[in-house]
Amino acid sequence: MQDVALNVSGLFEHGRAVHPNSRIVHYDDDVVTECTFAEFGDDVVRLANGLRDIGLGEGDVVATLCWNNPAHLAAYLAVPSMGAVLHTLNLRLHPDQLAYIVEHAGDRAIIVDETLIPTLALIIDRLTVEHVIVVGDAELAAPPSIAVHRYADLLAGAATTIDWPVVPENDAAALCYTSGTTGNPKGVAYSHRSIYVHTLQISTGSAFGFSDADRVFPIVPMFHANAWGWPHAAWVAGSDIVLGDRHLGVDHLARVITTLRPTATAAVPTLWTGLDTYARENDVDYSSLRLAVSGGSPLSTALVKRLADHDVTLTQGWGMTETSPLLTFSRPEPDTAPEDRIVKQAMTGHIVPGVSARIVGENGAELPWDGESVGEIQLRGATITGAYVGGDGADAFDEGWLRTGDLGAISPGGWLSIKDRLKDGIKSGGEWISTVELEAALADHPDVAEVAVFGVPDEKWEERPLVCIVVKEGAQIGAADLTEHLRDRVARWWVPERWAFVAEIPKTTVGKLDKRTLRGRYDTDQLDVVTPVR
Amino acid sequence: MQDVALNVSGLFEHGRAVHPNSRIVHYDDDVVTECTFAEFGDDVVRLANGLRDIGLGEGDVVATLCWNNPAHLAAYLAVPSMGAVLHTLNLRLHPDQLAYIVEHAGDRAIIVDETLIPTLALIIDRLTVEHVIVVGDAELAAPPSIAVHRYADLLAGAATTIDWPVVPENDAAALCYTSGTTGNPKGVAYSHRSIYVHTLQISTGSAFGFSDADRVFPIVPMFHANAWGWPHAAWVAGSDIVLGDRHLGVDHLARVITTLRPTATAAVPTLWTGLDTYARENDVDYSSLRLAVSGGSPLSTALVKRLADHDVTLTQGWGMTETSPLLTFSRPEPDTAPEDRIVKQAMTGHIVPGVSARIVGENGAELPWDGESVGEIQLRGATITGAYVGGDGADAFDEGWLRTGDLGAISPGGWLSIKDRLKDGIKSGGEWISTVELEAALADHPDVAEVAVFGVPDEKWEERPLVCIVVKEGAQIGAADLTEHLRDRVARWWVPERWAFVAEIPKTTVGKLDKRTLRGRYDTDQLDVVTPVR
Incomplete structure (x- = not known):
């Protein structure tokens, strides 16, 4: 067989040549702009030529501090295609961590949305980057060691043709740092090969099956694990790509789905919960979604059922920054009994090819x-x-x-x-209690808004679960009610003795339950723990 | 990223582990047998261990002379997974060519269906193979240099666990020889990598999008270009796989589709024509087919329209032995105007990813x-x-x-x-005339059963087209009628002056129009050529 490298320029050129009429749709609140893949492909090449013009090339790390927008997508395609390395910065990191990863990765340039200049400004004096490229018109005060360019200027004079280098497929194409809750973030380098293979994997009928009949709306930010690989896959398939920029409020998301009619979207459970709640009070239409994926945190059957009320078949995709990311996808086999479908949809998922x-x-x-x-x-x-x-x-x-x-x-x-x-697992009397399953069972209660379970020391059993509960507004439930609720749902010996009713559950920067903070509150007696009378 | 080879054992183990309940269905006329992927996976491993037991291993070439049946599928998966090389023999080749490719490829063993023993018997004395493995009970007379084994015996004592070797992904996994109409057949070696990547490519939503909701029936023989890659893709996706053995008569095919309800099938246009004709006279049901692919020869809009009468959306896949094989697929984009859909479906196709x-x-x-x-x-x-x-x-x-x-x-x-x-193109007065388009335009006539066009020398224009026509039984049409029929369908200067009404069009071993034979008949004045009176 021919010795052809599997690389990002190949993915880019395929979408550009074979799907010129597919569309990029940019939702920016009241302003929605569209362009074709043909037009956008020219911009991608202009960006690569523009980056070359300021002295960037093969092996250089080019970072993005951007929301989900066309400039970010252009960088996804242009930077690796030119043999440079894309580094997507998690704009929600603490400034110290952000500065750390910019330096750790050796970023030479940062492409920044004008709305994120305040975030960059907090750390810019500490950085050794040479170039900042601002998307938009706002001003950035930078030290003299950093050249500031405007994205539009960079593209304005640049050519729309280019000879891509032949990049070895095992070379790094992109970097993403994990948002580890302990220690410094760790960097994951995606190779051209891994992005190429992942793009095909998630485009199979066993996963998301993207085609030119799709209109893909990745709600998940593009600074998380390649936005689950959706931008690459949608580009290759010629799916329209809807980008929602920084508008992550459920009112915006519901409006995008209702008016721009995507066929596929992916978001964390918190946002799906928001979309459900919003839909019960507003006039929305989610019926265009043939594919609705939840990821980032476990999905409850309760949420799957609630979304079904809006004709949305919610499924779970499991992945990690370290894994490109897709690992499993929870679409039930066609012969699954109707009563088992919801349970399967809420499972972590079926292992995908590869x-x-x-x-x-x-x-x-x-x-x-x-x-x-x-x-x-x-x-x-x-x-x-x-x-x-x-x-x-x-x-x-x-x-x-x-x-x-x-x-x-x-x-x-x-x-x-x-x-x-592994670190959250509760070993009680020598057996594991699953905090995830306890949380799911409790989330199933109609009056529970949020729940987090973690293990605390116990004299008799070594460790036992403690439940932190946020009750829905106006609801009146106590530990005894929830103990009763758990009776037929989990093993008897799992039922917790320790309950804390709290106003909110703290979250990590990526929206996951922050059990470390909760555990700290327990250790310092800041939680009001009660035990139900049996 | 991890240094993990893309190889066939990875594909095999995925289907075995993740889709144990999917089914292999073997149609053998009145006998239909089924087994699960779990059971079949055991047989695959038994076959690999059985082949090892008789001394075959990494790098050895193991040939198959088989129809589409479970033993052939087991060889597809077992032989490359154990690091040996699968060589699928085209049973329709002339014995001299068959003997040539067995020797050229260096085959050490041949797995043969008992029904194909007569084919093998014609050449067995000329071969240097060491082992023949017979699927079935029939006897084979072989020279003493060849050990004859029974497939069932080989599997009977073999273990169902194995440690696959780590095969470098660029090593050959399979061989297929082209059925070139001139000279000796030429061998194509598929690597583990190419099979793996092709499997993902054709499983994307841009191509066939196979999933565990599918039941795949590859009518195309497994000795042609990996049966278009469908066995590998269906196995990985957990699609049920229906194998029709040697039963290529349209009555059998119609019965398989009607009773076993495949969702996807692929065949040459001649068989689709047969399936259409058969459906007009018999009680059939093709409605289970979400995917109906024609390949191997050009597809006419007439045939697309005829199949639409049976609720079959016929599309074209183009590929070659040299290309794994899929190159293009003719499913129209969703925004294609209804009147353009049939034209697009009959086109060679849209280039697939990769x-x-x-x-x-x-x-x-x-x-x-x-x-x-x-x-x-x-x-x-x-x-x-x-x-x-x-x-x-x-x-x-x-x-x-x-x-x-x-x-x-x-x-x-x-x-x-x-x-x-390229060799069939007609250069008339310095411009190309397409024989494919002329054939398609003529096939559109309701009284035309078959048509072949080729170029013949012309004093004035250097070359002009000659049409060979088979008229449908009972129809009465002449060259003048067909000239009239072409008037609005092709450029005026394309309309042929030379027509030959024949009883049948000769075909190559793979069912393509054999223009070389026709041209020979013309050169030796065996065609009765007429010119219509204008």
Whole structure:
């Protein structure tokens, strides 16, 4: 077979040549602009030529501090195609962490949305970058060592033809840093090969099956794990791409879905909850969605059921920054009994092609796929990282497999269930209690708005679960009601004795439950813990 | 990213682990047998262990002389997974050619269906193979140098667990020889990488989008270009796989579709014509087919329209033995006007992800994608061969691109139309006349059963088209009627002056129009050529 590298320029040129009439739609509140892939493809090449004009080229790291918009998408395609490395910066990181990753990755340039200049301004004096490219008209005060350019100027004079370099497929195409809750963020380098293979994997009928009949709306920010790979896949498939910029309020999202009619979207459960609530009080139409994916946090059957009221079949995709990201997808097999469908939809998911998974017990032995045996999920595949940038976090790898730090089980048919983060798992009397399953069972109660469970020391059992609950406005429930609610839903010995009713659950920068903060509050007696009278 | 080879054992293990309940259905006339992927996966491993037991291993070439049946599918998966090389023998080749390719490929073993023993018997004394494995109970008389085994015996004692070798992804996984109409067949070696990438490519929503909701029935024989890649793709997706063995009569095919309800099938136009005709006289139901692909020869709009009468949306896939094979697929974009859909469906197709195409004119310059400029189609990609086995046919390559030997044009949106084989193209007065388009226009006439057009010398224009027509039974039409029929369908100067009404059109071993034989008959005055009175 021909020795042809699997690389991003190949993906880019395919979409540009074969789907010139597909569209990029940019929603910016009251302003919606559109262009064709043909027009946009010219901009991608202009950007690459413009970056070359200011002295950037193969191997240079070009960062983005951007929302989901056309400039960001252009960078997704242009930067790796020219042999440079795209570094998507998580704009929600603490300034210290942001400065750390810019320096750690060796960024030479940053493309920044004008609305994010205040974020960049907090750290710019600490950075050794040479160029900042501002998308928009706002002014940026930068030290004299940094040249400030305007995105529009960079493109204005640039040519729309280019000879892409032949980049070896194992070279880095993009970097993304994990938003680890402990220690410094760790960098993941996606290769051209991994992006190419991941693009095909998630475009198969076993996953999202994107085609030119689709209109793809990735709500998930483009600074998270390649926006789940949707921008690349949609571009290659010729799906229209709807970009919602910084407008993550559910009113905006509901408006985009109702008026711009995407066929596919992906978001965290919090936003799906918001979309459900919003739909019960406003005139919306989500019926264009053939594919509605939740990810980033576990999905409850309650939420799946609530979205079904709006004709949305909510499914779960599981992935990690380290894994390109897609690992599993929870669409039930067609012969699944109707009563089992919702349960499957809320499961972590069915392993997708190209991903190998195993469960490893505490003694290091591989456990069977019996749906019962719980151990650490480990992963192997061409789209899964083998090392962090700079050799950080070497303990995350086990004989070539990535340790996920998740406790889970796999059913005989390759359906995977995450039971817990390894560090969140509760070992009570020698057996695991799953905080994820307890949380899901409690979230199923109609009066529960939010819930987080974590383990606390117990004299008799070593560890027992503590529940933090946010009750819905106006609802009147107590620990006894919820204990009763759990009776038929979890094993008897799982039912917690410790309950804390709180005003809100703290979240990490990526919207996950921040159990570390909760645990700190418990340790410093800031939680009012009650025990129901039996 | 992890250094994980893209190879066939990875595809196999995915289907085995993740889709254990999907089914292999074997139609053998009145006997239909089924098994699950879990059961079949055990057989695949048993076959690999059985082949090892008789001394076969990495790098050895294991041939198959089989119809579409479970043993053939097991060889598809087992042989490459164990690091050996699968060689699918085209059972329709002339015995001399068959013997030639067995020796040329260095086959060490042949797996043969008992029904094909007569074919093998014709050449067995000439072969240097060491093992023949018979699927079934029939006896084979072989020279003493060849050990004869029974497939069932080989599997009977073999283990269902195995450690697959880590095969480098660029190693050969499978061989297929082209059925070239001139000279000896040339061998194409598919690598593990090319099979893996092709499997993902054809499973995307841009192509066939296979999933576990599908039931795939590849009518196309498994000895042709990996059966268009469908067995690998269906296995990975967990689609049920229906195998029709040697039963290629339209009565059998119609019965399989009607009773076993496949969702996807692929066949040559001749069989689609047969399925249409059969459906008009018998009680059939083709409505289970969401995907109906024609390939191997050009598709006419007439045939697309006829199949639409049975609720079948016939589309065209274009591929070659050299290209894994899929290159284009003719599903119209969703915004295609209804009146244009049939025309698009009958086009050669839209270029699929991973395939790069260019058109090269007679002077070697690349021609624009304007839908008008006609030149040789050349191809590049990781699923496209860069050389024939043993360095044969080196003139088929141009600076790393595969020369297809097809004349065609590409529209601005990546829609490709093959106008002719380069050697069949008619240069009349300095301009190309497309025999494919003339044939399609004539096939549109309700009284035409078959048609072939080729160029013959002409004193004035250098070359002019000659039409060979098979008229439908009972129809009464002559050259004047067909000349009239062409008036609004092709350029005036294309209309042929030479017509031959014949009883049948000769076909090659793969069912294509055999224009070489027709041309020979013309050269030796065996065709009765008439010219209509104007």
